[in-house]
Amino acid sequence: MGRFAPSPTxxxxxxxxxxxxxxxLQARRHDGRWLVRxxxxxxxxxxPGATGRILEALERYGFEWDGPVVxxxxxxxxxxxALARLLDSGHAYRCGCSRNDLADAPRGPLGIIYPxxxxxxxxxxxxxxxVRTDDSAVAFIDGLQGPQEQHLESESGDFVVWRRDGLVAYHLAVVVDDHEQGITEIVRGIDLMDSTCRQIWxxxxxxxPTPNYLHVPVAAHADGQKLSKLTGARAVPLGRPEKLLVQVLSALGQQPAADLGKASLREIWSWARENWRIEALTGRTRILVDSNAMAEGKNGLL
Ligand SMILES: [Zn+2]
Known part of the structure; x- marks a missing residue:
C-alpha cells in the first residue's frame, strides 16, 4: 500500500x-493499493483552492487512486x-521556549538542536x-539510497510533536496517518529523507511498524535548487498531458519509446506499469529540468 501526500500550498x-x-507506479507494478492524502x-x-487544483491535475494525468481522498x-x-500516549508514557513534555530563547542554541543540518x-x-x-530523544543510532535501509543513520539527541535534539500554536507537527501527523491507513511502502522525494529517522523514532x-522507505530524486532547476512554489516552479499544464507524462517517465529513468507521447493516457500508463523499474533511480538525488519549457509543453529535461 502506497500513497501520495501533497500539501495544498x-x-x-x-x-x-x-x-x-x-x-x-511502484504501488501498481506490485498490484498494491495507492491513496491520495x-x-x-x-x-x-x-x-485557497490548491486542493481542488491538485486533484484536478492528478485526474487529468490519469491517476486512479483507491478509495476517497483522505x-x-x-x-x-x-x-x-497519539500525543496523549506520548505524554502519558513520559516520552513527551511541554516546552515553553520561544524562538528567542533558542536563538543561541546550536544548529545542524536538521535545524536547531534543542538543548x-x-x-x-x-x-x-x-x-x-x-518528544524525548536519546543518542542511540536510529537506522534504516533506504530502498534507493542505501543505509541511513542518525543520532537524534545530538543531531536534532528533542523535537516538536505539537506546535505552540496548537497544531499537530508534521512528523507526528505523518506517522499517525501512515499507520492508520496501513501504508507499507513510502515512496517520496529525497528532500524528506532526513526526517525519516525522527519518524521512525x-x-x-x-x-x-516501520514501513519501507524509498527516497526518489527531486526535480531541480538548472542551478540545483529544488522545484517548489518558492523557487518559481510552474503548475503542470492541464491540456495534452500525454507529452509531459512521457517526459516524467524519461526523467524517472524509464526509457519510453520516442513515439509513446502520441499514445493515449491509458496506453502510456499501461506501458509504464508493465515496464516500471524503480531501480533506475538508485543513488540519484536530483533531476534537472527547465520547468518553464515544460509548462509550455516543450521538452524540459536538461
Ligand atoms: Zn523548552
Whole structure:
C-alpha cells in the first residue's frame, strides 16, 4: 500500500508530479493499493483552492487512486490520541521556549538542536510539546539510497510533536496517518529523507511498524535548487498531458519509446506499469529540468 501526500500550498508542479508518478507506479507494478492524502494541517501556509487544483491535475494525468481522498485535518482525534500516549508514557513534555530563547542554541543540518532546556519542566503558559530523544543510532535501509543513520539527541535534539500554536507537527501527523491507513511502502522525494529517522523514532515509541522507505530524486532547476512554489516552479499544464507524462517517465529513468507521447493516457500508463523499474533511480538525488519549457509543453529535461 502506497500513497501520495501533497500539501495544498500551491498547484501540482513537475516536481510533485514526478513524486506522484513514482509512488503510483511502484504501488501498481506490485498490484498494491495507492491513496491520495491531502496534508492540510498547516492552514497558515495553505493556498485557497490548491486542493481542488491538485486533484484536478492528478485526474487529468490519469491517476486512479483507491478509495476517497483522505484529508489529514480530519484525523485530528487520532493525532491527539497519539500525543496523549506520548505524554502519558513520559516520552513527551511541554516546552515553553520561544524562538528567542533558542536563538543561541546550536544548529545542524536538521535545524536547531534543542538543548533540552525544558526536560525537567517549564513554567505554565504557551508551550509546544517535544518528544524525548536519546543518542542511540536510529537506522534504516533506504530502498534507493542505501543505509541511513542518525543520532537524534545530538543531531536534532528533542523535537516538536505539537506546535505552540496548537497544531499537530508534521512528523507526528505523518506517522499517525501512515499507520492508520496501513501504508507499507513510502515512496517520496529525497528532500524528506532526513526526517525519516525522527519518524521512525515516533513509530517505535507508539508501537507502530516501520514501513519501507524509498527516497526518489527531486526535480531541480538548472542551478540545483529544488522545484517548489518558492523557487518559481510552474503548475503542470492541464491540456495534452500525454507529452509531459512521457517526459516524467524519461526523467524517472524509464526509457519510453520516442513515439509513446502520441499514445493515449491509458496506453502510456499501461506501458509504464508493465515496464516500471524503480531501480533506475538508485543513488540519484536530483533531476534537472527547465520547468518553464515544460509548462509550455516543450521538452524540459536538461
Ligand atoms: Zn523548552
Amino acid at each position: 500551491g498547484p501540482l508542479h513537475f516536481g510533485s508530479l514526478l513524486a506522484a508518478t513514482a509512488s503510483y 491531502i496534508e492540510d494541517i498547516d492552514p497558515p501556509r495553505e493556498q 484529508y489529514q485535518s480530519h484525523s485530528q482525534s487520532a493525532h491527539e490520541a 533540552g532546556t525544558c526536560r525537567a519542566g517549564c513554567p505554565a503558559g504557551d508551550s509546544a510539546i517535544r 515516533l513509530q517505535r515509541l507508539l508501537g507502530f
